[in-house]
Amino acid sequence: MTRPSAVTTRKAGSAPDRDVSAILAGSHRDPFAVLGVQQSDTGFVARCFIPNAEEVAAFTLDGAFIGDLARRRAEGLFExxxxxxxxxxxKYHARNQGGDWWVTDxxxxxxxxxxxxxxxxxxxxHLRLFDKLGAHLIDHEGATGVQFAVWAPNARRVSxxxxxxxxxxxxxxxxxxQDTGIWEIFLPDIGPGRPYKYEIIGPKGQALPLKADPFAFHSELRPATASVTTAPLSHEWGDEAHRAFWRKADVRRQPMSIYEVHAGSWQRPADGGFLSWDELADRLIPYVVDTGFTHIEFLPITEHPYDPSWGYQTTGLYSPTARFGDQEGFARFVDGAHRAGIGVILDWVPAHFPVDAHGLAWFDGTALYEHADPRKGFHPDWNTAIYNFGRREVVSFLVNNALYWAEKFHIDGLRVDAVASMLYLDYSRREGEWIPNERGGRENLEAVSFLQRMNAAVYAHHPGVVTIAEESTSWPKVSQPVYEGGLGFGFKWNMGFMHDTLEYLSKEPVxxxxxxxxxxxxxxxAFSENFVLPLSHDEVVHGKGSLISKMAGDDWQKFATLRAYYAFMWGYPGKKLLFMGQEFAQRREWSEARGLDWFLLEHGAHRGVQEVIRDLNRVYREKPSxxxxxxxxxxxxWLVVDDRENSVFAWYRVAPGHEPIVVISNFTPVPRPDYRVPMPKAGRWREIINTDAVQYGGSGMGNGGEVSALEEEHGPVATMVVPPLSTVLLEFVGE
Structure with missing residues (x-):
């Protein structure tokens, strides 16, 4: 409940000097008991602080004169x-020698x-904190203005x-x-587009750095750091068909081919700035449709002060970064993607807590959002703080943020970064640098509870939205439901697949x-979790080079191996993710400071890789198997699992009611003529992908588009040519 303001019963104009002095000093603990309309023993008195005014008259909101106020202090206190x-x-009409102006109180x-x-x-x-906290343009008691509300329970004063x-x-x-520690004020007569911060006096009377709003919905463009008032999101959505489909779908059984994008460097304009959301919509969405991906996954697009953090050091979890425009622009992008049949997934970062002075760190002069003890509250890998997952207000802040993006912007999923760093109390810590949990273990039980609550809330309130964990350990049941003891994610990144396959292909074929x-x-x-197979941004930065540079051999072998690898991956069980630029074999390591090297598509080898991705995405989407x-x-x-001498692998994929598809990979530059492959069925098998095809830049070896499997003593066998450094996909077409 709100602490009631004290009732003034003194004669009009007789506020105690101590109250007046405290108001002018900004130290009064209850300014609403002094300023505004107060009751006296003879009626009502008005009291206001308007610096630089020399005369002040009071009026009702509809303009009726109700009294002149006397100046109590030269600094501008009138009553x-x-x-x-x-x-x-x-409201007040104020005057000085320079002119006059109106102030609504x-x-x-x-x-x-x-x-x-x-x-x-x-x-x-509370599951709608984003409608209550932050800055909201509203009508209130006959006036239009902005309602501000912020949580700072230990502060002496918040302005x-x-x-x-x-x-x-x-x-x-x-x-x-007082019951919640939330401070609020309604400021009439201001509208959208106004920069603001919170001035907070801490519990010991210390003035803190001005703080951005934790619930800010828009922010200034870096290096400025103020929050900005906004009008309510007004975009008229036209994506109901898209959302209705995913609400009813079993996402585990749908094709998901994800194009991971850093919005600031996919393409860059000539002036070195950034594309706006509308420009990205005009270019990126058609490109994703053309190349056949089903989803775009953005590296974090929430506000962050430092470009090289790629968005992972976010200081504005509720604010789409001003680099690309405002929230209306982002809503238009998501809507445009949905109308084109493309889902939008956001990289979400509750594992990083940057300590920028204007952010959440020591927000009210205490360790409010973070842990005070560095053994729980400091992240040695990133020199950042760690959210206090054991505090219900912090958990509410984060859970509400996940719900906010789903509700307000219709996003299709959240990929949760660095989950392992949250799950383990000893993550990147030496002995003595961490505190065991209540059971004496290394598991962060508070973080587990937070992740379970977040996932349960997202799936309960937004059917069709998926959550994906980047979790690099063997923590059990990451993608199992909470009611079965799992963390509740829909999917988990398969980091083992990424590391093992890239290490294998970096070795010389011999x-x-x-x-x-x-x-x-x-x-x-492979089936212990619901997996996404990621070839992500993490594999093409920090000196790791691009994917094409990781492949062994000369240039021809590199391109052939990369094409074979992609088809191997698209035939492998699990959803797919590929970081931008790798679909056309970007040669340089990725940098957030420049756009991709699109000129490479002038060269046939690079166009060939892009064509392979386009065809793989089409086949993957069209073939339920x-x-x-x-x-x-x-x-x-498995069909061929033990031919290590030839480095050949073969398996088939199948789904109920659909014909099987056989996948055969040869990871040596040696053609395998007359290679015998056990097959699921006897009959004709049509070649639907051959990464050695001339159109992709290959040598053109193959089987004329079709092979036959003949019944033998131990089952059907196809004798076929397996091209060098290739993957071939075959579909059963009949007896």
Whole structure:
């Protein structure tokens, strides 16, 4: 409940000097008990602080004169009796030698938040905090303005400051709701586009660096760091067909081919700036449609001060970064993608807590969002803080953020970064640098509970939205439901697949027979989780080079191996993810400071890789056998698993009601004529992908587009040509 303002019963114009001095000093603990409309023993008195004013008269909101106020202090404190019969909002007409102006009195308005908000916020169960906290343009008690609300329970004073009050924290101190520690104020007569921050006086009376709004919905473009008021999102959505499909779909049995994008460097304009959301929509969405991907996954697009962090050091979890425009622009992008049949996944970062002075660190002068003890609250890998997952208000802040992106922007999924760093108390720590949990173990039980709660809330309130964990350990049941003891994610990145296959293909082909298990071992655990196979940005930065540079051999072998690898991966069980530029064999390592090397598509070898990706995406989407049992063992069976001498692998994929598809990979530059492949069925098998085809830049070896499997003593066998450094996909077409 809100602490009631004290009732003034003194004669009009007789506020105690100590109250007046405290208001002028910005140190009063309850400014709403002094300023605004107060009741006296003879009626009502108005009191206001308007610096630089020499005369002030009071009026009702509809313009009726109700009294002149006397100047109590030269600094601008005015007070006097007013002729009204009941409490109501009022406004002032102020004058000085330079002119006159109107001021609507924020202290004459009642609170916006109510007792039920207090109840659910205090309980930690409020699921619409983004409609209550932050800055909201609203109509309130006959006026239009912005309602500000922020959680800072240990502060002595919190004020909104901005260009509308000369960044003077004495002008608009906020009302404290004691049961929740939330401060609020309604500021009439300001609208969207106004920069603001919070001026906070800590529990020891210390002035803190001005803080951005944790719930800001827009921010200034770096290097400026203020939050910016916005109008409510007004975009008219036209994506119901897209959303209705995914609400009903079993996403594990749908094709998911994800194009991972850093929005700031996919393409760059000639002036070195950034494409806007509308420009990205005009270019990126048609490109993704043309190349056949089903989803775009953005590296973090929330506000962040430092470009080389790629968005992972976010200081504005509720704010689409100003680099690309405003929230309306991002909504238009998502809507445009949905209308084109493309899903949008956001990289979401509750594992990183940057300590920039304007951010959440020591927000109210205490370790509010983070842990005070560095053994739980400091991340040695990134020199950042760690969220206090054991505090219900912090968990609510993060859970509400996940719900916010799903509700307000219709996003299709959240890929949660660095989950392992949250799950383990000793992550990247030496003995003595971490605190065991209540059971004496290394598991972060508070983080587990947070992740379970977040996933449960997203899946309960937004059917069709998926969550994906980047989790690099063997933590059990990452993608199992919470009610079965799992973390509740829809999918998990298969980091083992990525590392094992890239290491295998970096070896010279003559040595690969000694590392055959790096390919086969993955199938031992391939169905223990719902996996996404990621070839992500992490593999093409920090000196790792691009994917084409990782492949062994000369240039021809590199391109042939990369094409074969992609077809191997698209035929392998699991959803697919490829970082931008790798679809056309970007040669240089990725840098956020420049666009991709699109000129490479002038060369046939690079166009050939892009054509392979385009055809693989088409086949993967069109053939249920390649996707409908991505997460279930009955959809996969080895055909050739032990031919290490030739580095050949073969298996088939199948789904109920559909013909099987056979995948055959040869990871040596030696053609294999008359190679015998056991087949699932006797009959004709049509070649639907051959990465050695001339159109892709290959040598053109193959089987004339079709092979026949003949019944033999131990089952059907096809005798065929397996081209060098290639993957071939065959589809059964009849007896």
């Amino acid at each position: 006097g009796p007013i002729s009204i019969s009941k409490r109501q909002p009022i 924020p202290f004459s308005f009642g609170p916006v938040l109510g007792p039920m908000d207090d109840y659910y916020i205090a309980e930690g169960s 909104v400051v901005g260009d509308f009050n000369a960044w003077d924290g004495r002008r608009h101190p906020m009302r404290l709701r 040595h690969r027979k000694h590392h055959h298990d790096q390919i086969t071992f993955g199938l031992v655990y 390649l996707h409908a049992r991505d997460c279930e063992p009955e959809g996969f069976k």
